[in-house]
Amino acid sequence: MSEKSLIYNLILKTEPLEDSENIVEVNSLDIDFDIQKSDRAENNKARVVVWNLDETSYQTLVERDYAVCLYSGYGEDEPTLIFRGYIKSIEKKNDGMPTSSDIPTVIELVDGKNACTNSFMNKNYRESVTSTAIIKDCVAAMGLSVGKFDDNIPQKTYYGYKAVGYPHVILQKICTALGIKFSIQNGLVHILSPNLPTDEDKAFVLNLSNSARPRRLGNDEIMIPAAFIPQIGINDSVKCEFSEFSGIARVGRIHAYGNNYGKAPVTEIFIKTRQA
Numbered sequence: 001m002s003e004k005s006l007i008y009n010l011i012l013k014t015e016p017l018e019d020s021e022n023i024v025e026v027n028s029l030d031i032d033f034d035i036q037k038s039d040r041a042e043n044n045k046a047r048v049v050v051w052n053l054d055e056t057s058y059q060t061l062v063e064r065d066y067a068v069c070l071y072s073g074y075g076e077d078e079p080t081l082i083f084r085g086y087i088k089s090i091e092k093k094n095d096g097m098p099t100s101s102d103i104p105t106v107i108e109l110v111d112g113k114n115a116c117t118n119s120f121m122n123k124n125y126r127e128s129v130t131s132t133a134i135i136k137d138c139v140a141a142m143g144l145s146v147g148k149f150d151d152n153i154p155q156k157t158y159y160g161y162k163a164v165g166y167p168h169v170i171l172q173k174i175c176t177a178l179g180i181k182f183s184i185q186n187g188l189v190h191i192l193s194p195n196l197p198t199d200e201d202k203a204f205v206l207n208l209s210n211s212a213r214p215r216r217l218g219n220d221e222i223m224i225p226a227a228f229i230p231q232i233g234i235n236d237s238v239k240c241e242f243s244e245f246s247g248i249a250r251v252g253r254i255h256a257y258g259n260n261y262g263k264a265p266v267t268e269i270f271i272k273t274r275q276a
Contacts, residue, residue, distance in 0.1 A: 009073050010260040012050060014066040024057045024066070026050055032259040033070060035083050037111075039183050039192075039234045039252050041172050044111035046070065046083045053092070053105040061090055061107070067187070068109055072230045072265070080230040082256065084186040085109035112168075112184035115142035121167040124160075131156040131174050134163060135182075138174070139189045141167040147188030148235065150196055154178045185234055192235055198248040203237035204229060206269070214245050220273055221252070228258060228265035238269060249273065 010033065012026040030051040037044040048070060061068070067086055071079035088108040121141040125134070132155055139146055156178065163170050175182045175191070182191050211226040222245055224238075232238075236251050249271040258265025 007075050008260050008265070009071075009075075009079065011071040011073075011079055012048065013069050013071065014061070014064075015069065017064065017066065021064075022060075024060050026053065026057065029053065030259065030261040032257075032263075033083070033265075034257040035070075035255070037185065037234055037254040037256075039181055039190075041168070041175075041182055043113060043116065043184065044083070044085070045088075046085060046109040046111075048107045048109060050105045050107065051102055053103075058090075058092055058105060061087060065114070067114075068107070070109075072228075081186060082230045083109060083111070085111040086113040088113060111186065112142075112144065115144050115184070115187075116166065116168045119143060119167055121163050121165060121170060123163045125158065125163070126160060128157050128159050129161055131158065131178055134158070134161065134174055135171060135191060137163065138167040138171040142171075142189070144184065144187060144189050146191070147185060148190040148192060150180075150191060150193045152196075153180050153191060153193050183234060190235065196235065196250070198237040198250055200237065200239060200248050203239040203248055204232055205239045205241065207241035211242075214240065214242050216244075217270070222249075222271050222273055224269045224271070226267045226269055228256065229267045229269075230256075232267060232269070238271060240271075245273065 010031040014024040016023055032049040033046060035046045067084060069081055070083045072082050073079040088110045090107045092103060092105045094103045119142045123137060171182055180193050182189060206224055206226055211224050214222045214224045216222050234251055234254060237248055238251060239248050240246050251269055252272050253270035255268040
């Protein structure tokens with residue numbers, strides 16, 4: 001393996017509001033990241049620290065409501081998207097010392113933030129309508145696209161249903177009534193049955209060659225500290241090959257953290273288990 005292929009890259013890049021707008025791209029600075037994702041209806045979050053960000057890029061991020069994407073990759077490999085969200089807060093922290101050689105800019109990102117705070121729905125279904133149709137209308141009202149949509153989710157028929165309010169709140173009510181989950185992952189809405197089967201053919205293999213030993217958390221959750229797996233997502237299948245735990249399971253939570261200048265990135269994978 002060449003030395004160049006061992007170089008770990010982190011790239012911060014904005015999605016412009018219009019085609020003519022300039023893109024903010026940071027690809028040669030030190031960056032720290034800490035990402036929390038889950039299959040719950042709450043928004044995923046990321047904390048990104050960019051060291052010595054130039055003032056022009058900083059002011060652009062402060063003033064414009066951009067979607068911000070964090071990519072990772074080794075060497076010349078195609079970068080992989082590991083988080084997409086909108087800025088909740090951004091602050092340059094120089095501790096009152098403007099001449100400091102290293103100044104961190106701390107950026108808090110929230111996945112689907114604008115879809116949950118800036119969208120509103122006011123639709124009156126005068127005739128019968130299925131829960132699936134309402135779900136899809138809620139996603140459209142949020143300005144998002146559907147990611148994974150389980151074909152086997154249960155369905156109800158409503159008569160004279162009024163969908164008024166924040167679409168993510170309406171979506172949560174519909175999903176709760178059906179006993180299913182929805183979550184927003186990198187700007188895509190996933191609608192899944194809790195009994196969604198695992199997929200061994202596409203499962204990520206976790207064993208002592210790429211992971212530390214699993215740790216049990218409570219009675220029904222296991223955490224596996226693994227080498228960084230940027231492409232793994234919530235509800236993906238993993239195949240565990242440990243003496244402590246083996247079998248196929250689905251990812252319920254992810255905690256990923258690290259940087260591109262010394263701390264090897266880690267993916268902590270949380271899976272639910274059933275007790276005998």
